[in-house]
Amino acid sequence: MNKIIIYDTTLRDGAQTEGVSFSVDDKLRIARRLDQLGVDYIEGGWPGANLKDIEFFERIKHIKLTHARLTAFGSTRHRAQTAKSDPNLQSLLLADVPVITLFGKSWDLHAEQVLGVTLPENLELIYDSLSYLVSKVDEVIYDAEHFFDGYKANPEYALQTLKTAESAGVKCLVLCDTNGGTLPDEVGHIINQVKAELSTPLGIHTHNDAGLAVASSLTAIKYGARHIHGTINGYGERCGNANLCVLIPNIKLKLRQDCISDEQLTQLTELSWFVSELANLRHQSHQPYVGESAFAHKGGVHVSAVQKVAHSYEHIRPELVGNKRKVLISDQSGQGAIVYKAREYGLDLTKNTPEVQQLLAEVKQRELDGFQFEGAEGSFELMVKKAKGLHKKLFELIGFRVIVERREHDREAWAEATIKIRTPQGVEQTAADGDGPVDALNCALRKALEKFYPAIKEVKLIDYKVRIINEHEGTGARTRVLLESGDEESSWNTVGVSANIIEASWQALVDSIEYKLLKEEMQQEPE
Amino acid sequence: MNKIIIYDTTLRDGAQTEGVSFSVDDKLRIARRLDQLGVDYIEGGWPGANLKDIEFFERIKHIKLTHARLTAFGSTRHRAQTAKSDPNLQSLLLADVPVITLFGKSWDLHAEQVLGVTLPENLELIYDSLSYLVSKVDEVIYDAEHFFDGYKANPEYALQTLKTAESAGVKCLVLCDTNGGTLPDEVGHIINQVKAELSTPLGIHTHNDAGLAVASSLTAIKYGARHIHGTINGYGERCGNANLCVLIPNIKLKLRQDCISDEQLTQLTELSWFVSELANLRHQSHQPYVGESAFAHKGGVHVSAVQKVAHSYEHIRPELVGNKRKVLISDQSGQGAIVYKAREYGLDLTKNTPEVQQLLAEVKQRELDGFQFEGAEGSFELMVKKAKGLHKKLFELIGFRVIVERREHDREAWAEATIKIRTPQGVEQTAADGDGPVDALNCALRKALEKFYPAIKEVKLIDYKVRIINEHEGTGARTRVLLESGDEESSWNTVGVSANIIEASWQALVDSIEYKLLKEEMQQEPE
Numbered sequence A, B: 001m002n003k004i005i006i007y008d009t010t011l012r013d014g015a016q017t018e019g020v021s022f023s024v025d026d027k028l029r030i031a032r033r034l035d036q037l038g039v040d041y042i043e044g045g046w047p048g049a050n051l052k053d054i055e056f057f058e059r060i061k062h063i064k065l066t067h068a069r070l071t072a073f074g075s076t077r078h079r080a081q082t083a084k085s086d087p088n089l090q091s092l093l094l095a096d097v098p099v100i101t102l103f104g105k106s107w108d109l110h111a112e113q114v115l116g117v118t119l120p121e122n123l124e125l126i127y128d129s130l131s132y133l134v135s136k137v138d139e140v141i142y143d144a145e146h147f148f149d150g151y152k153a154n155p156e157y158a159l160q161t162l163k164t165a166e167s168a169g170v171k172c173l174v175l176c177d178t179n180g181g182t183l184p185d186e187v188g189h190i191i192n193q194v195k196a197e198l199s200t201p202l203g204i205h206t207h208n209d210a211g212l213a214v215a216s217s218l219t220a221i222k223y224g225a226r227h228i229h230g231t232i233n234g235y236g237e238r239c240g241n242a243n244l245c246v247l248i249p250n251i252k253l254k255l256r257q258d259c260i261s262d263e264q265l266t267q268l269t270e271l272s273w274f275v276s277e278l279a280n281l282r283h284q285s286h287q288p289y290v291g292e293s294a295f296a297h298k299g300g301v302h303v304s305a306v307q308k309v310a311h312s313y314e315h316i317r318p319e320l321v322g323n324k325r326k327v328l329i330s331d332q333s334g335q336g337a338i339v340y341k342a343r344e345y346g347l348d349l350t351k352n353t354p355e356v357q358q359l360l361a362e363v364k365q366r367e368l369d370g371f372q373f374e375g376a377e378g379s380f381e382l383m384v385k386k387a388k389g390l391h392k393k394l395f396e397l398i399g400f401r402v403i404v405e406r407r408e409h410d411r412e413a414w415a416e417a418t419i420k421i422r423t424p425q426g427v428e429q430t431a432a433d434g435d436g437p438v439d440a441l442n443c444a445l446r447k448a449l450e451k452f453y454p455a456i457k458e459v460k461l462i463d464y465k466v467r468i469i470n471e472h473e474g475t476g477a478r479t480r481v482l483l484e485s486g487d488e489e490s491s492w493n494t495v496g497v498s499a500n501i502i503e504a505s506w507q508a509l510v511d512s513i514e515y516k517l518l519k520e521e522m523q524q525e526p527e
Helices: A024-037 A051-060 A087-094 A108-115 A119-134 A147-153 A155-167 A184-195 A213-222 A244-254 A268-279 A300-308 A335-344 A354-368 A377-387 A437-450 A454-458 A471-476 A501-524 B024-037 B051-060 B087-094 B108-115 B119-134 B147-153 B155-167 B184-195 B213-222 B244-254 B268-279 B300-308 B335-344 B354-368 B377-387 B437-450 B454-458 B471-476 B501-524
Strands: A005-008 A041-045 A069-075 A099-105 A139-145 A172-177 A202-206 A227-230 A396-407 A414-423 A426-434 A460-468 A479-486 A491-498 B005-008 B041-045 B069-075 B099-105 B139-145 B172-177 B202-206 B227-230 B396-407 B414-423 B426-434 B460-468 B479-486 B491-498
Touching: A005 A244, A024 A041, A024 A051, A024 A268, A041 A051, A051 A069, A051 A087, A069 A087, A069 A139, A087 A099, A087 A119, A099 A108, A099 A119, A099 A155, A108 A119, A108 A147, A119 A139, A119 A155, A139 A147, A139 A155, A147 A155, A147 A172, A147 A184, A155 A172, A155 A184, A172 A184, A172 A213, A172 A227, A184 A202, A184 A213, A184 B213, A202 A213, A213 A227, A213 A244, A213 B184, A213 B213, A227 A244, A244 A268, A335 A354, A335 A377, A354 A377, A377 A491, A377 A501, A396 A437, A396 A501, A396 B501, A414 A437, A426 A437, A437 A454, A437 A501, A437 B501, A454 A501, A460 A501, A460 B460, A479 A501, A491 A501, A501 B396, A501 B437, B005 B244, B024 B041, B024 B051, B024 B268, B041 B051, B051 B069, B051 B087, B069 B087, B069 B139, B087 B099, B087 B119, B099 B108, B099 B119, B099 B155, B108 B119, B108 B147, B119 B139, B119 B155, B139 B147, B139 B155, B147 B155, B147 B172, B147 B184, B155 B172, B155 B184, B172 B184, B172 B213, B172 B227, B184 B202, B184 B213, B202 B213, B213 B227, B213 B244, B227 B244, B244 B268, B335 B354, B354 B377, B377 B491, B377 B501, B396 B437, B396 B501, B414 B437, B426 B437, B437 B454, B437 B501, B454 B501, B460 B501, B479 B501, B491 B501
Parallel strands: A005 A041, A005 A227, A041 A069, A069 A099, A099 A139, A139 A172, A172 A202, A202 A227, B005 B041, B005 B227, B041 B069, B069 B099, B099 B139, B139 B172, B172 B202, B202 B227
Antiparallel strands: A396 A414, A396 B396, A414 A426, A460 A479, A479 A491, B396 B414, B414 B426, B460 B479, B479 B491
């Protein structure tokens, strides 16, 4: 009865994010996952504005969605067209979906100065377009663009646009804070005023330009809105849309209102990662609920307190959203943290055993040298596996040399690396160019190893971070390199430290490659 | 009268961000900029927990803050100590600041299970510690840790802790949502209940674990809180703290309440970038108000609509926060900024002159290439001086070569650089070892030049920072190097960008040396 309806627009409004360009395949994969998550509506795209979206609607017909209803998005007819002749409305019908979401102008300024129509004409556009679509498809949803700004400028007119849409027979009136600048209190106040005049269910669609998209959506729910629009990871143009990865847990765990199921909620973190992968954007580590740091704890006392009384430092149990507690391995951590971490890798260690004591001593020594395992768990996992005797040396370095050179008339310096390694299968010597010295070394190492270990071809370097750890020594300071690598299944982080950036990069590169090879081996030999 | 007090904890709570480690120099530079922004309090650190913070408080004594009050942060005394014998409280006094912020436990669960004291004992810890400090320093602020969770669990006790702090004579009671899980409505409701019982001004300190830190702070203001705690860019552990870059504009532009001045507000975007540079974290492009995408507009119609009626698609004017509209390769304004900057270096430039137009074009081109002059003003100043014809070429590179090599039994790689330069006084060719390739190159360059320009001997490299600017390309990504150099009188920052880290470092090194030599020359020939 009191269920909150989740309306996802990741594939339409979310795709407006600067730098994001989903392929049709990406969109199909995301749609399937959104359906599994249990969202009620998936806004697939704007077929009138985007050829890719026409293909999407064509291809998604072959995919069976178990719960979600698919919607196509578009605008009211052009003033020079009738509803029937309008190409934009026709393309919506051609999308052949059960639900159409149409947006129209609520703000007098926009009707007159952007659209260039009179206020009564704008009402006609809304009525004609909606009533035509209502006669053609199962369900029509009306997005009242700029509703809150419009209401503040001319409340009578803004309300009239909603009444017009209502009289055309739409199933839901969605109030949009298109520019994202409305405060939650204003949202609540305005909804409170308009809802008395309307009988159609209300929805809310917010943007995050004042950092308040989630808060405004929650306020709208409090005042009676039932359709909640948002995107995975809060993607969207400018500062993004209301973030469903934050809104959904807030609705379920804080407001204690029904939407997706408890079981579906546990998929949220994985879905958040999945969408960021396909968007080719780095996952926001500090994102509430689903971020990698969202449940991260530093320090020994803190960690043992969390283990004793989890809610002393955690506002929810991370498992509820499919996330997990992250114990940061640092010099403040004790044996407990190491045992806890090892368990995450499926390795059993016991406190107060020599192997744990030795690992802890090693962590502390390496952290003194400038290592940081926080953010380099791949290297830490490798250390644990070495301590457990699970690690075989797969190659040895005989030598490398990296040369960077620049002559008078060069625009930039160039780099070349040579390398010689020994594997159980033989010695390999090779060389490669690179964009810089580290890239050259990376290329040469992989070239040398791929022959023996073809799995290395799957490894991509995702991120490369360099930090100077005792800055006061200028260019002679120690350098810490953090490397993020990944294959099709997962990603891992490794670390290297040296006064020499090439040496530090080399250590992190070797850890990354060893991590991958060990992972492959353990998958081939099931325990 | 109704002024909102801004309390910044970037240097303490913000420094808890995963992966962030500010040097003492970083902290001093940030403190100076926060003061210019007009924040009322700068929480400098926790001297009882952190050796670096002791150094910070020592060194900041030599810096004159124009407006902000500096505070040191710490916890109530240990139960086995008296206030006078407690080392943590003593280290706060040794920090020698006018304001101390002390936190204590509000939540019965934490007092009993984490601290291991009885509820009355906890009240004693609070009273003793605060009344002792009140007798020693100008102003004591009380942070009621986990206040909202504590109040929900045991309202009488939580309120009693506040009353205890009040009776000890503190100037402000700050209600903390330490775990970040409280909804704005709950925050409002609870503040409303407690404020009737207290006469001390209230503050609010929120974390963003439910994506609501900013919203909760605004609600707290509505219910009477006057001290607002937060961090630049929302830095902080887990999901971060309330973001001052969002809160301050919301307070000024949306609530229309007084805090920093209009002019100071225009520094906000620049400060946000500056702090992210020093944190060595990538600036969040979708961040409300100060993000690069916050006022980005796609598409022709949209762009022309914005140019016609700016507020049709913008909730505020971006200039108000020092940000700008981003329109594909826009060339609005810019000249003003360059003239403004140049004036800072004592150089007069005039808008619409060819020299300014050319500088602007050069800045834009270099920014497209990945340069960033925020935090590298030395390189920018050099560009301006070159444009003014104040720069003579003092040396030319004939060539350099850097070799990094590692053989089987070496513990680490070694590095050597050779260099050949031409100066008006002759050609010099030399070589040097270094801790790494950049250090070797630096040593070789200086060795070659010192013969002709002995002033170079005074230059120390203070800091060296490396950032990857398009991370998704792994080790082949573009690298930005920021170098801080100094002599006995001053320090300057220079920048270089290239896919090759050696090339980028070379650019920054050359700028640094040229900056020094030009500075020497201008001092010798007074204008």
